[in-house]
Amino acid sequence: MVTTDNIIETRGLSVTFGESTDTNRVVDDVSFHIRHGEAYGLIGESGCGKSTILRAIVGLNPDYDGEIFFQSQTVPHRRDKSFFRRMQMVFQDPYASLHPRKIVHQVLAEPLRIHGLDRHEERISDVLEAVGLGRDFRFRYPHELSGGQRQRVAIARALIIEPQVLLLDEPTSALDVSVQAEILNLLKKLRRERGLTYLLVTHDLAVVAHICERIGMMHCGKIIEELSADEVRGMRAVKDYTRDFLAASVGSRAGRIDQEMLPS
Amino acid sequence: MDKPLIDIRDLWIRFPGVHRSIDAVRGISLTIGREKVGIVGESGSGKSLTGRAILKLAPNSARITARRMDFDGIDLLAAPERKMRAIRGNRISMILQDPKFSLNPLMRIGNQIMEAYRLHHRVSIAEAKRRALAMLEAVHIRDPERVFMQLPHEVSGGMGQRIMIAMMLIPEPDLIIADEPTSALDVTVRRQVLSILDELVTRRGTGLMFISHDLNLVADFCDRVLVMYAGRIMEDMPARELHNAQHPYTRALLNSLPRLDHPVEELRVPSRDPAWLHEKVIERRENV
Numbered sequence: 013m014v015t016t017d018n019i020i021e022t023r024g025l026s027v028t029f030g031e032s033t034d035t036n037r038v039v040d041d042v043s044f045h046i047r048h049g050e051a052y053g054l055i056g057e058s059g060c061g062k063s064t065i066l067r068a069i070v071g072l073n074p075d076y077d078g079e080i081f082f083q084s085q086t087v088p089h090r091r092d093k094s095f096f097r098r099m100q101m102v103f104q105d106p107y108a109s110l111h112p113r114k115i116v117h118q119v120l121a122e123p124l125r126i127h128g129l130d131r132h133e134e135r136i137s138d139v140l141e142a143v144g145l146g147r148d149f150r151f152r153y154p155h156e157l158s159g160g161q162r163q164r165v166a167i168a169r170a171l172i173i174e175p176q177v178l179l180l181d182e183p184t185s186a187l188d189v190s191v192q193a194e195i196l197n198l199l200k201k202l203r204r205e206r207g208l209t210y211l212l213v214t215h216d217l218a219v220v221a222h223i224c225e226r227i228g229m230m231h232c233g234k235i236i237e238e239l240s241a242d243e244v245r246g247m248r249a250v251k252d253y254t255r256d257f258l259a260a261s262v263g264s265r266a267g268r269i270d271q272e273m274l275p276s
Numbered sequence: 277m278d279k280p281l282i283d284i285r286d287l288w289i290r291f292p293g294v295h296r297s298i299d300a301v302r303g304i305s306l307t308i309g310r311e312k313v314g315i316v317g318e319s320g321s322g323k324s325l326t327g328r329a330i331l332k333l334a335p336n337s338a339r340i341t342a343r344r345m346d347f348d349g350i351d352l353l354a355a356p357e358r359k360m361r362a363i364r365g366n367r368i369s370m371i372l373q374d375p376k377f378s379l380n381p382l383m384r385i386g387n388q389i390m391e392a393y394r395l396h397h398r399v400s401i402a403e404a405k406r407r408a409l410a411m412l413e414a415v416h417i418r419d420p421e422r423v424f425m426q427l428p429h430e431v432s433g434g435m436g437q438r439i440m441i442a443m444m445l446i447p448e449p450d451l452i453i454a455d456e457p458t459s460a461l462d463v464t465v466r467r468q469v470l471s472i473l474d475e476l477v478t479r480r481g482t483g484l485m486f487i488s489h490d491l492n493l494v495a496d497f498c499d500r501v502l503v504m505y506a507g508r509i510m511e512d513m514p515a516r517e518l519h520n521a522q523h524p525y526t527r528a529l530l531n532s533l534p535r536l537d538h539p540v541e542e543l544r545v546p547s548r549d550p551a552w553l554h555e556k557v558i559e560r561r562e563n564v
Contacts, residue, residue, distance in 0.1 A: 057462045057463075057464055058462050159319070188319055188489055189489065189490075189529055189533055190318060190528070190546045192532070193532035193533070193545050193546075196543055197543055197545065200541075215462060215463055216463075217463075217536060218533065218535060218536050219534055222534035222539070241539075245537065245539065256464070257464060260463050260464045260466075260467050261464075262536065
């Protein structure tokens with residue numbers, strides 16, 4: 013049953029691409045829920061459908077079967093403005109997701125204008141402050157910013173209309189480790205301060221365990237298993253595929269240099 | 277240690293500008309023998325540029341100076357383009373980040389591999405084909421005959437990168453420069469590609485310069501690690517010593533990674549000290 017605790021819930025969500033004989037079911041009968049204020053992570057190999065779920069939820073993929081609930085209400089396939097007011101998305105590559113010929117101020121003012129919000133200057137200064145940039149950045153073009161600063165602008169753009177949910181599609185995989193640390197800290201801080209709900213898609217286990225409380229393991233369009241962050245850290249998975257995935261992730265990157273895992 | 281393959285002393289790469297020049301690489305010295313050397317650093321630290329400078333593929337605007345830049349006794353700085361062409365691919369080859377951009381999209385995979393071989397060896401087409409198929413098998417491609425006839429868009433990223441490795445290894449080079457060879461790949465595929473690269477490099481005794489931003493990956497995979505920051509080498513150490521890294525920058529990079537076995541509320545963000553640009557390299561060799 014749909015309870016009021018759940019901010020997002022999907023039931024039997026399926027997405028199919030292609031025509032009659034040549035179809036490809038990318039998301040296959042996925043049902044999961046995210047509670048208010050929770051951070052939920054989806055992990056899996058590329059092509060397993062994790063980004064497609066994100067796109068279906070946010071409405072970039074209007075052709076899906078099954079139902080998506082937002083705060084216990086079924087959302088229509090064509091989303092309306094009030095929906096986007098409450099849910100925003102941050103994309104993987106900050107180099108591609110900002111308009112190259114718009115200054116930061118224009119980028120941030122557009123959502124305010126669309127949603128008819130007041131006090132533009134004040135809101136823009138506030139949100140830039142919140143993402144750690146400061147208001148002096150208003151008149152810069154994206155090419156005048158570093159990768160980390162651009163991702164901060166992308167986060168600011170999502171936050172400026174004060175949504176309840178942020179959908180994050182690999183928000184740090186295009187960034188250096190030191191910059192990744194900054195952005196992950198920022199995401200944690202913003203969630204704490206504003207009580208946001210996150211849905212994070214990534215293939216980096218350490219990142220997902222750092223940010224999220226619950227994690228869904230995806231394989232071939234299905235969520236095959238749900239784990240808590242502690243279960244991921246302890247490698248306590250039930251399904252063989254999940255165990256292999258966890259082992260592979262730890263094998264090559266491993267935050268475990270202290271242990272004797274290095275070749276001798 | 278026998279004679280190093282690459283011997284670089286005091287390499288500077290400068291991009292002259294109208295108002296000010298930018299030094300992308302500032303006086304680095306390194307040697308690479310028949311071993312696996314990892315070069316790690318953030319973007320802009322000059323690691324890729326160093327790799328390209330060895331092949332003299334740096335942008336035309338770059339001014340490259342060095343007291344010495346030798347490859348197996350050949351002075352690369354003085355080598356004319358004609359000589360460089362004989363070295364590139366044949367003796368030093370390069371694996372790039374994304375197979376999508378480095379394979380010719382209009383050429384069948386087999387023909388690309390054969391071309392790589394026939395450019396440097398005078399053999400018949402039949403012989404080249406035989407070798408190309410053997411090479412595809414060596415990179416663990418299950419159905420080499422079928423893949424041989426495929427076009428690059430028909431294979432997955434992991435397979436594409438294995439094809440790149442096959443193509444780069446078939447002329448049997450002495451040194452391979454791998455510039456982020458696995459960062460476009462999934463974790464599950466990454467490991468497989470690395471173990472194949474490792475197997476082939478070790479078996480043939482090829483030198484490997486492995487450029488990456490992933491410290492732990494490099495520590496797992498390489499024999500020696502060089503840490504670069506702002507165009508300088510900060511630290512040079514055996515890979516297994518990485519967890520005992522001395523330099524504050526290396527330590528800071530390690531600490532900035534989220535860790536599975538050690539949850540923290542907030543990650544440490546590296547702070548930078550301008551004095552690092554002038555201090556000496558911390559160098560540790562294994563005592564053998």
